[in-house]
Amino acid sequence: MQPAEPRHRTTARPTTGPVLAVDQGTSGTKALVICPERGVIGSGAAPVRPRYLSGGLVEVDPAALLASVLDAGRQALAAAGEPVAAVGLANQGETVLAWDPVTGHPLTDALVWQDRRAETVCADLASHAGLLRELTGLPLDPYFAAPKMAWIRRHLTREGTVTTSDVWLIHQLTGAFVTDAATAGRTQLLDLDRVEWSPKALDLFGLSDERLPQVVDADTTVGTTTAFGAEIPLTGLLVDQQAALLAQRVTEPSTAKCTYGTGAFLLAQTGTRPRRGTGGLVSCVAWRLRGRTSYCLDGQVYTAASAVRWLSDLNVIGGPEDLDPVGATVADTGGVTFVPALAGLAAPWWRGDLRGSLTGLGLDTTAGHLVRALCEGIAAQVVELAAAAAADLGGPLTVLRVDGGLTRSALLMQTQADLLQRPIEVSALPDVTALGVGAAARLGLDPGLTVEQAVPVWEPAAVYEPRITADEAAERLAGFRSAVAALPAPTPPTTSHH
Structure with missing residues (x-):
């Protein structure tokens, strides 16, 4: 779309x-x-x-x-x-x-x-x-x-x-x-x-x-x-x-947006009082307008478009415009799991010392499998942020509106809707x-x-509905969480004397 x-x-x-x-x-x-x-x-x-x-x-x-x-x-x-x-x-x-x-x-x-x-x-x-x-x-x-x-x-x-x-x-x-x-x-x-x-x-x-x-x-x-x-x-x-x-227009409590740029950033509105997160999210000022402060919960994925650029630098794809055509060459990830923690993991883990992993590779792994695994890895981290926000707010997010360059990828947006098990409203406003x-x-x-x-009138350009069952989404998320849990602790750098 x-x-x-x-x-x-x-x-x-x-x-x-x-x-x-x-x-x-x-x-x-x-x-x-x-x-x-x-x-x-x-x-x-x-x-x-x-x-x-x-x-x-x-x-x-x-x-x-x-x-x-x-x-x-x-x-x-x-x-x-x-x-x-x-x-x-x-x-x-x-x-x-x-x-x-x-x-x-x-x-x-x-x-x-x-x-x-x-x-x-x-x-x-x-x-x-x-x-x-x-x-x-x-x-x-x-x-x-x-x-x-x-x-x-x-x-x-x-x-x-x-x-x-x-x-x-x-x-x-x-x-x-x-x-x-x-x-x-x-x-x-x-x-x-x-x-x-x-x-x-x-x-x-x-x-x-x-x-x-x-x-x-x-x-x-x-x-x-x-x-x-x-x-x-x-x-x-x-x-x-x-x-x-x-x-x-994410101005009501329990509404949220996610921007897919260099990183991915999910912010959920909490209203006029700060709500200290217990699930690893950041509590911060949304804005102070007309002398009134609004607050939000904030979660970050450090690498989104920067992970796509990393795949491009390795010549796996030419650029973000290749996500959909290359991803369409296969039906699924082929068992590949990609934790794109290329600059560490932010919320809700806060492990900047960790690095990414690619697991489940085989001689039959293609560029399409890597692209789908990357989309799943980005989307799974956003699901973790949404789950943490829902826990802090005492109920599920009612709306997730998305923007940013990577929302042009129908593959990533559909993957997001599938794993989140909620509709994704894509901004018509670049x-x-x-x-x-x-x-x-x-x-x-x-x-x-x-x-x-x-504020501009909100008109979504596209709405992606989940196409998989909740059980399948849970199974795929469990695989991602297992891969995160298996990330090795970093080895300390060797010191050199100059």
């Missing part, structure tokens, strides 16, 4: 004009010019190329992040051919760098959210993991920003300020020193209940002396920028997954992260607008 032509309609009354919505992501930046009446009237994109190094290190040149924002934004404005009233910026969340607040110059490369080098920081704080989780809603893991910030301070520089990438980008655009509440909630430094920086968490990470950005609502005018031409206000800020949650932060920007621009009016 191919997505229908997106319409991007909102229920809004007109505001003062289109907005520019910029989504600065891991592998690139997308920008849309969104008009409340006509939908998307211009778009642009610019690639970003992180460096994947041995030992789980992932870093990127901060200048490349900024250049991609400017390039994509200017492309979108040129395509639209008309001025915009405001700009919104979505960000990667847990990517961090040190920089000089006077000159704005980066002092380090940016450590990307996938980077694992802060495992030593987490090991040192292991005895405080329970306290940190209670304070911040987050488990102690190098995925989050604070361990990376502490690592930079220990190993790279004590100079300047160390922040998430959005703070630096906002400063480059406007001179402001702010972050939104949802992005702050990804640091492990935010008191989840009070939505303020936690002195205790800062102390534990050795960051008490840091200059911290002001935590603002997602719909806040933080300054103006001339980076895209004429002076325009920056009125919307939101972390990427929460922006996608907003764009898909680039939902940009649409979400565009909605936040419009709310920041027009105080009279309601959230309901600002």
Whole structure:
């Protein structure tokens, strides 16, 4: 099934004009010019190329992040051919760098959210993991920003300020020193209940002396920028997954969305109170809009499209467009089980030290079997996240809406519906992260607008219904769980002296 032509309609009354919505992501930046009446009237994109190094290190040149924002934004404005009233910026969340607040110059490369080098920081704080989780809603893991910030301070520089990438980008655009509440909630430094920086968490990470950005609502005018031409206000800020949650109208408790990008990210709405997860999910801020905080449960699969790229790099397939045709050459996985833990396992296991496995291989194993096993491995991890969310919420998820590049694979989406045993609603709206932060920007621009009016109308492009029995789904999931349980503990690296 191919997505229908997106319409991007909102229920809004007109505001003062289109907005520019910029989504600065891991592998690139997308920008849309969104008009409340006509939908998307211009778009642009610019690639970003992180460096994947041995030992789980992932870093990127901060200048490349900024250049991609400017390039994509200017492309979108040129395509639209008309001025915009405001700009919104979505960000990667847990990517961090040190920089000089006077000159704005980066002092380090940016450590990307996938980077694992802060495992030593987490090991040192292991005895405080329970306290940190209670304070911040987050488990102690190098995925989050604070361990990376502490690592930079220990190993790279004590100079300047160390922040998430959005703070630096906002400063480059406007001179402001702010972050939104949802992005702050990804640091492990935010008191989840009070939505303020936690002195205790800062102390534990050795960051008490840091200059911290002001935590603002997602719909806040933080300054103006001339980076895209004429002076325009920056009125919307939101972390990427929460922006996608907003764009898909996942605003009621027990509804959820999953984005299939570099990783796969399932977020379930919990309402106006944080719900501390017991099943391995993260409890965090969904957004703070109009002065009101909404919360969500969040689970991550570290490698989704990045696992597809890994298969492509091995020349098993040409790219994600080959998933369906190659997968269609066989009827099933042929007994192959793929645990695509190529950057470790995130929720609900939180074992970043583990690596992936391929089992059940035979001389008759083909590329089609590997593709189907990969789709099953990604989908099975999402099922584990949905099950953990249902346990924390006290009932099954009522809706799962999905978006992201990999939703174009009918094989992956059907596999997801089969293993989850629930319908999967595929978004008709590409680039939902940009649409979400565009909605936040419009709310920041027009105080009279309601959230309901600002968010796009939800219209699924396709709905995948389960085609297998619950017993068969349970059997396939049991096989995947057995393969996870059999993953060997990693061997410690041998030390070398240079």
